[in-house]
Amino acid sequence: MFLFRRLFAYADTLQSILAEVNAADKAANSKISSSNIINILRKTSVRMHDAAVQYAQAKRPDLAEKELAEASLVEEFLPPLLSSVEIDRNIQDILTSLSLSLTDDPRKATGKVFKEFYNQVDRSLVDAELVKARVNSALNSSGEKVTSIE
Numbered sequence: 367m368f369l370f371r372r373l374f375a376y377a378d379t380l381q382s383i384l385a386e387v388n389a390a391d392k393a394a395n396s397k398i399s400s401s402n403i404i405n406i407l408r409k410t411s412v413r414m415h416d417a418a419v420q421y422a423q424a425k426r427p428d429l430a431e432k433e434l435a436e437a438s439l440v441e442e443f444l445p446p447l448l449s450s451v452e453i454d455r456n457i458q459d460i461l462t463s464l465s466l467s468l469t470d471d472p473r474k475a476t477g478k479v480f481k482e483f484y485n486q487v488d489r490s491l492v493d494a495e496l497v498k499a500r501v502n503s504a505l506n507s508s509g510e511k512v513t514s515i516e
Contacts, residue, residue: 379436383410404444404490411440448492453500456487461504476505 386406390398414437421430448456460482464475479501 375432375436376439379439383407383440386410401488401490407440407444408490411437411444414440445491447496448487450496450500453487453492453497454504456483457500457504460486472505476501479505 383406387398387403390402390406414433418430418433418437421427421433457479460479464478464482480497483497483501
């Protein structure tokens with residue numbers, strides 16, 4: 367009986383995700399890219415983890431456990447995010463190829479680095495906040511600072 371309930375829960379989770387993908391397809395009036403589907407899966411996973419935290423705070427460990435199990439299922443379909451080492455390598459290659467100088471406007475330099483980075487790397491394969499931090503770190507070593515994610 368336990369296995370049966372678990373399979374139904376997984377079916378509900380997958381059905382919910384498919385509904386989100388279909389809604390995105392309709393909103394775009396075409397099939398969305400695999401990158402967008404990955405973003406939907408990541409957002410779903412984050413939403414489920416947030417719900418689990420709220421359930422735990424509300425003293426509902428049964429519902430928290432259910433949300434975490436569903437999040438785990440969603441995460442099985444996600445490709446791994448690039449590591450900070452891989453991100454750093456890409457950023458260093460970009461900084462070398464762009465040959466930015468200390469006299470460049472820091473915001474323009476940051477924009478150039480982000481633009482080139484995301485031309486080379488699919489957005490769905492990186493954590494945007496980690497990229498921002500790593501670009502900030504790389505540019506700080508040359509006296510520049512990231513002000514926003516572009």
